[in-house]
Amino acid sequence: MTMPPSISLESSLLTGEWDDTADLSLDSTLCKLVKDVVHGSFKDVLTSPLTRQLLSTSPNLSANDPISSWFSFQPAQNYGQELSRLAVAVAFLNAFMQVNWTGPDLDVKPFDVLGTSESLTDDILDQKSIAELAYGGEPAYHLAQSPFFFRLAQILFHLDYAHVATIQWWRLRTWNVHEQLLDEPASVPHDAMISIEKLAQSLAPHPDLVGRLWLERGLLEHYQGNDKAALDFFLRSARATELQYELTGALGKRTKFQETDHTQLILLAESRDRDDSAPSATRHTVSSQLPETLALNDDTLLEQTEYTSSNPSAPGSTLGHLDPSSQPSLHPLDQCILLSLCLNVRNTSPTHGLTNEQMSPYIARVISHPENWSVHTMALLLRSRLEAHRTRTVERSTLQLQALLDQMPTADSSPRERLLYVHSIPLPSKWEMERELALRFLSIGVVKSALEIFERLEMWEEAVKCWQALEQSDKAINVVRDLLEGRKAEADAVLVRSKSLSTTKRSSFDAAREAKLWCLLGDLEPALAEKHYTHAWEFSKNTAGRAMRSLGGWHFARGEWEETAECLRKAVAINPLMSRSWFILGCACVRLQDWPGARDAFARCVALDEEDGESWNNLATVYLRMKGSDKKTIEGVAEKEDSDETDLTSRKTPSTFDNKMLAFRALKQGLKFSYDNWRMWSNYMIIAMDIGELSEACRALGRIVEERAAKDGEEAVDEDVLDRLVDAVTRAPANQNDAVDGATGSVPMHNPNEGHGLARRVEDLFVRIILPRVSSPRVFRARARLLTWQSKWEDALKAYMEAYRLSVAGTMEKGETDVERFKEAVREVEEIVEMLRNFGPRVGEGAGRKWAVQARSILRTFMGRARENFEDEKEWVRLEELMEEIKSEI
Numbered sequence: 001m002t003m004p005p006s007i008s009l010e011s012s013l014l015t016g017e018w019d020d021t022a023d024l025s026l027d028s029t030l031c032k033l034v035k036d037v038v039h040g041s042f043k044d045v046l047t048s049p050l051t052r053q054l055l056s057t058s059p060n061l062s063a064n065d066p067i068s069s070w071f072s073f074q075p076a077q078n079y080g081q082e083l084s085r086l087a088v089a090v091a092f093l094n095a096f097m098q099v100n101w102t103g104p105d106l107d108v109k110p111f112d113v114l115g116t117s118e119s120l121t122d123d124i125l126d127q128k129s130i131a132e133l134a135y136g137g138e139p140a141y142h143l144a145q146s147p148f149f150f151r152l153a154q155i156l157f158h159l160d161y162a163h164v165a166t167i168q169w170w171r172l173r174t175w176n177v178h179e180q181l182l183d184e185p186a187s188v189p190h191d192a193m194i195s196i197e198k199l200a201q202s203l204a205p206h207p208d209l210v211g212r213l214w215l216e217r218g219l220l221e222h223y224q225g226n227d228k229a230a231l232d233f234f235l236r237s238a239r240a241t242e243l244q245y246e247l248t249g250a251l252g253k254r255t256k257f258q259e260t261d262h263t264q265l266i267l268l269a270e271s272r273d274r275d276d277s278a279p280s281a282t283r284h285t286v287s288s289q290l291p292e293t294l295a296l297n298d299d300t301l302l303e304q305t306e307y308t309s310s311n312p313s314a315p316g317s318t319l320g321h322l323d324p325s326s327q328p329s330l331h332p333l334d335q336c337i338l339l340s341l342c343l344n345v346r347n348t349s350p351t352h353g354l355t356n357e358q359m360s361p362y363i364a365r366v367i368s369h370p371e372n373w374s375v376h377t378m379a380l381l382l383r384s385r386l387e388a389h390r391t392r393t394v395e396r397s398t399l400q401l402q403a404l405l406d407q408m409p410t411a412d413s414s415p416r417e418r419l420l421y422v423h424s425i426p427l428p429s430k431w432e433m434e435r436e437l438a439l440r441f442l443s444i445g446v447v448k449s450a451l452e453i454f455e456r457l458e459m460w461e462e463a464v465k466c467w468q469a470l471e472q473s474d475k476a477i478n479v480v481r482d483l484l485e486g487r488k489a490e491a492d493a494v495l496v497r498s499k500s501l502s503t504t505k506r507s508s509f510d511a512a513r514e515a516k517l518w519c520l521l522g523d524l525e526p527a528l529a530e531k532h533y534t535h536a537w538e539f540s541k542n543t544a545g546r547a548m549r550s551l552g553g554w555h556f557a558r559g560e561w562e563e564t565a566e567c568l569r570k571a572v573a574i575n576p577l578m579s580r581s582w583f584i585l586g587c588a589c590v591r592l593q594d595w596p597g598a599r600d601a602f603a604r605c606v607a608l609d610e611e612d613g614e615s616w617n618n619l620a621t622v623y624l625r626m627k628g629s630d631k632k633t634i635e636g637v638a639e640k641e642d643s644d645e646t647d648l649t650s651r652k653t654p655s656t657f658d659n660k661m662l663a664f665r666a667l668k669q670g671l672k673f674s675y676d677n678w679r680m681w682s683n684y685m686i687i688a689m690d691i692g693e694l695s696e697a698c699r700a701l702g703r704i705v706e707e708r709a710a711k712d713g714e715e716a717v718d719e720d721v722l723d724r725l726v727d728a729v730t731r732a733p734a735n736q737n738d739a740v741d742g743a744t745g746s747v748p749m750h751n752p753n754e755g756h757g758l759a760r761r762v763e764d765l766f767v768r769i770i771l772p773r774v775s776s777p778r779v780f781r782a783r784a785r786l787l788t789w790q791s792k793w794e795d796a797l798k799a800y801m802e803a804y805r806l807s808v809a810g811t812m813e814k815g816e817t818d819v820e821r822f823k824e825a826v827r828e829v830e831e832i833v834e835m836l837r838n839f840g841p842r843v844g845e846g847a848g849r850k851w852a853v854q855a856r857s858i859l860r861t862f863m864g865r866a867r868e869n870f871e872d873e874k875e876w877v878r879l880e881e882l883m884e885e886i887k888s889e890i
Helices: 009-016 028-038 042-046 049-054 079-102 110-114 120-135 146-158 169-179 196-202 207-223 227-240 332-348 354-367 372-389 394-407 415-419 429-442 447-457 460-469 471-485 493-501 504-511 511-524 526-539 547-556 561-575 579-591 594-606 613-625 658-671 680-693 694-716 719-732 757-771 777-789 794-804 819-842 850-870 873-890
Strands: 242-255 263-270 301-307
Touching: 009 028, 009 079, 009 207, 028 042, 028 079, 028 332, 042 079, 042 110, 049 079, 049 242, 079 146, 079 169, 079 415, 079 429, 110 120, 110 146, 120 146, 120 227, 120 511, 146 169, 169 196, 169 207, 196 207, 196 794, 207 227, 207 332, 227 332, 263 301, 263 332, 301 794, 332 372, 354 372, 372 394, 372 415, 372 613, 394 429, 394 504, 415 504, 429 447, 429 460, 460 471, 460 511, 511 526, 526 547, 547 561, 547 579, 547 794, 561 579, 594 613, 613 658, 613 680, 658 680, 658 819, 680 694, 680 719, 694 719, 694 757, 719 777, 757 777, 777 794, 794 819, 819 850, 850 873
Parallel strands: none
Antiparallel strands: 242 263, 242 301
16 A cells, blocks of 8 residues: 555644645645544534535435435545545544543534434434443443434444545554443454555555554553554554663662662663654644643652663663653653553563563653653553552552543543543553542542442443442442333433333443343342343343353353363353353363363463463363273362362373373473462373473473472472483483494483483482572482582482481381381391492592491481381391391401
8 A cells, every 4th residue: 555645644643633734736625624533623523514414314314224325425436535534533523532531621522523313312323332332242332422423423433435545544443442442351353454555555655653553552462452453553552653761770879868879770762853843743742731730749759760870771772872860752642652661561471560660760860851641641541550559659549540531521621632642652541541440449448439430431340349248238228120111210311311212212322231230239249140131131132252151150050061062162262362261161071071161262262361371281181081081070270269280190081192292381381470389280291291391391200399399398399200300310321421323323412311411400300499498309319410420429329328317227217116117117227238238439539348337326326216016027027138248247
């Protein structure tokens, strides 16, 4: 796709900045239309004759027909007609964003756009739009203002365009907004984003446009929960705009009473020099009115870190020329990229204390130089989220969030400025910000305030949690029933609407939301849950994914595996982004021995959430079960989020080598995110031994011992595995030069899974991990065999002696009566005497017959303890004969 000469007009629509170099050879009316859209004059655009002509409706219009069928769009004949259609669609989209995201309120209503049918009202248009915006089995938020504008934008953007080059970008923006309207994320069709790459190539001369495109593409992945893919796009965006940034350290102080400077984490960042005369350059001016930044006012913490060093502490820093305490301001687009990268730090990092520390420098870098109203709002919101978990900052966190909400309806900045970067940041809608404030209240115990917000927003699931916290579950049930039976109006708008519509018609408009209420009632009334979930499914005409997810969970709790699988397959077919549904489906398939089904389910789990170690473990288990199994039941597969993973040590089912390799790789991936889970390490160790990856088995055994030894002692060591590891080392020639590759016949062979290639890892396993934590006869014997192979005779003999002291013979007390234990002890005495006989003469010069004296001492001690009860046993004769042999060698 090639860009038309008038790219500047399309660029102006994308960036929200009017380009004075625009191609004015086009019709002046069209140029004025585009300019009005860019300047935010939405009323003028949406009520203009051009828009009225474009949206001319059929005289036989019926509210029961889809909105798209109300209009008869004629094919555009040229670029100008397409661009005018695009501009009107952009006006609809941005007007919807203004009234629901940035504020202030609009001065135009949906009916003002049409105004041709007496059978339509604003409420009917909005209801119809909300019903059509339900997608992937998920309802759209029913109190969004003027959703008819967004529905029209969707329809106009999805018409055929032969000349407008950036239409795919606007479709991307539409998907981004649509995802935020839904209760849960839904999957975007793969073919919807195919041409984005070609568009980016055609925009190559305009780096800021390319950067915006990749940034917004990454946000779509973020809204769907694909954090790894989102990060890739965010990084591409930073490369496109040539943003340089570096997370490093610099000396500074964080508290008022700090006397010694310490290294503080800081983000150094610098924007490229932009030529504001370029057609695609995004010009900007700092707003005179910005969201209020509340002060911390803490008696200990400083408002912001005070850096006392003029250079970063990391040597070789590419941004070392920047002064940490006085960095240059960043372009607003680069600030958007940093905020998105900061968001991804939260998404891709494990849950630990470092996450907040990593995010704070990104946010502080943006807050320090406010450039745009919406971008600064987003930065303050992210800071508020971070500070919600610290005692000293939780108060400012809550007050800041309230202040951000209070600013929405004000006129402290122009709607145009607020919309400039709204598509390039993950700024939540008004209702989502209010919901976040309510959840903040709930987290600090202010339940009634939270409940008031949830009731006003008609977010009944959250309201039910508040009623349950207030021990008013009966009220929750009554309210939901009143809503379903029409006895309770949800809001003033709904009250007005209910007067003008019959119950049947009102229900048809709100089918997705009503189905969700039936599911909520099923959650509240367990005895009638199946009935309510089924009714929700039927009422939604088999489109409510929530109903099937709930019904599948209900069957799973009762061990009804076939019914569970049937329900959840329907649920994931509607919305494949729900990882928990895939997980339960996989567990049900395991119970049904449907191994391919279980494999596919757990594979989808890890595709949606790469850090789901539990699903990686279960996927490995399924791979091992897929061939030759005739087991009727399978115990141990994790079925709850907090359950233990499958223990493969009891596995009896044969499996092909390919499946074993797949299981090995699955566990290896899962352990990256469940590093402290010793059961997964145990599974990994068993499979690694099975496929010959002994080096990895050795590493796994070490992790198991580190995790278990303090609690379980010698049981933490799988002694069979330890013996096999030592065997794998000692079967190779002790002289490394003797272990040659058969192909060359002269080059020493190095295999990390045997011989000298494995020896170093096994040696480390003993010295650093096992012996400081565990003492057992078998461990010391294995250690002795390794030392023998290394020709360390004295150390080997010491290890054998340690093994004897911990053995039955070494610990047997006088008065022992167990004959079997005595027989085992005799074998151990004979073994240690033989070791002394073999190794004694090799332990250095001058050792003489000391080994024989030591052997005689061991024999005397043991015989003294056993004489009273075992002198009549035949093994006693062997001990006497052995004593005579030793005496003769002294």
